Amino acid sequence: GKINCSVLFDYFPYPVRDPELFTEEILMEVCPEAEEWQIIRELSYLEVDDGVLYRPFCTLSNGEQTKVLLATLFLNEGHFLLIDEPTNHLDNKARKTVSDYLKKRKGFILVSHDRNFLDGCVDHILSLNKSNIEVQSGNFSSWMTNFERQQAFEETQNERLKKDISHLKQAARRTSDWSDKVEATKIGMGPCDRGAVGHKAAKMMKRSKAIEERRERAIEEKSKLLKNTETADDLKLITAEYHSDTMLSFSKVAVCYDGKEICAPVSFTVKKGDRIVLDGKTGIGKSSILKIIMGEKIEHTGNVNIGSGLIISYVPQDTSHLKGSLSDFAKESGIDESLFKAMLRKLDFERVQFEKDMSALSGGQKKKVLIAKSICDRAHIYIWDEPLNFIDIYSRIQIEQLIKEFSPTMIFVEHDEVFRQTIATQIIKL
Known part of the structure; x- marks a missing residue:
């Protein structure tokens, strides 16, 4: 170009x-x-x-x-x-x-x-x-509304044309068969009778061709529809059942750096079905709170109580550790490789990417690897640290729908306001 x-x-x-x-x-x-x-x-x-x-x-x-x-x-x-x-x-x-x-x-x-x-x-x-590039006046929400309306209209048209094409195909076949049968009756007739029958057969054949032309036009019209459709398969998540309603609790916990508190002390309890978002400015200690839950030695005040036998699935913010093959990663993570790759395919991962070393993947693809792995984990609670960095909008919507449908217990950090409003049940401000 x-x-x-x-x-x-x-x-x-x-x-x-x-x-x-x-x-x-x-x-x-x-x-x-x-x-x-x-x-x-x-x-x-x-x-x-x-x-x-x-x-x-x-x-x-x-x-x-x-x-x-x-x-x-x-x-x-x-x-x-x-x-x-x-x-x-x-x-x-x-x-x-x-x-x-x-x-x-x-x-x-x-x-x-x-x-x-x-x-x-x-x-x-x-x-x-x-199939094309278009410029539309307005913001993202207005574009998305118009796009969804257009897709809904085209889907309706597509269904109508599909039925029309089927009916026209049957009608063309019937008319052609009638024409052949009428033509066959000419045998043994006189010249005048044969002429009348031949004229009738010709009219039927002409009608059959007209029906076939209508069918071809309908097929051509149908081929122009739904070229820009964005399809996304539904994701599935199976969580593990925890023996208690309460999973963990924080009491007056503040992250420290060089002996000084970098955020105000926070207290909260996580129960089954809670989806808690940690809110606060950059550098206030949101990721550190998540790392404390993961058992990392982060300096802090207060008391942290983690339920016994709690299985945690973790999506870290950093992806730089991802190296090697996806197959080896699945094996090391203790997840089913076929299920893992099926999740990646649903997240719009091309099959050709399966053969690449993970270090060669894009930022968005690396995030999808971590999210797909987490979805495959049968955990009691899911800890996600800025999971949507570099993730495309359609995949974000997929992940939102997954969380709304299966209601896992979560603590997460994310700055996408639409995502937060859609899935969070509680906000903890640091």
Whole structure:
């Protein structure tokens, strides 16, 4: 293909050549024409203290790095910004801040799987469908509503045409058979009688051909339908039955770093069927709380009581440990390989990916490996740490439907607001 453009493009995330440099130096590389006061102004819109400019870039949190690079890239006048997955390292508050910031900016294409984030900052959707590419005015929710309506309409049309084609096929066969039978009666008749019968047979054959043409048109019309349908097989989860209604409890637990509490003490009890989301800003200790449950030696105050014999299935945030074959991974994890790969197929994993080393998989594919493994675990409780990073929207919806249908007991950390609202039964704020 060919791309015609009249502007320069900038890409986010910007490739930082030396993270040890001061942030101000890096930003001057990103936008040489920018004045310091302009950068400080943009940072204020994104709720970032201008003190970050005078620190090494590598000392900034992932969220701060995202914000300072975005702010500076927008200062390149006349450039069109291509923003690729900006939310992966942002907590809920930061996502809202960045979404509000982007809503006031013009001239960008954004790739994101966060439905709430998209609704907050875009006014058009560029949809890469299976059979075409379309641009539609509106946000993600309006596009999704229109897409589902179109699919429902096409499914109705498809069923109608399927019946029409079957009826027309039978009608064409009957008419053709009648024509042949009438033609056969000409034998032994006089010339006048044979002419009348031949005329009648010809009319029947003409009608048969007309019916066949209608059938072919219906087949052609049917072939144009449902080309963009996104089908997703239902996932299944079988949990283990725990002997008690209460699985674990926290009493005045606070995560510590160098002897200092980094979050306020929390107390909560997890019972069967609870789906608890841990909420709080980046760095407040959400992942550490999950790791404490997993038995890692994390410094903390308070008391943690884990039920005896509790089987836990864990999806970590980090995927860098995934190496080797999927078959070996299934064996080491103690899960059924056929079931594991069937789950991956339902999560839109191509069969060709089964032969790859896991280290060569994309970020989203690695997350799907961990989620599929967890689904195959027969556990009492499921602990998921930001499971949806890099996961596409249709797979997110699949996972939501799975959790709603099978109601596993869960504690999770996730910043996708739609996912949280759909499945969480309780919010614990840190």
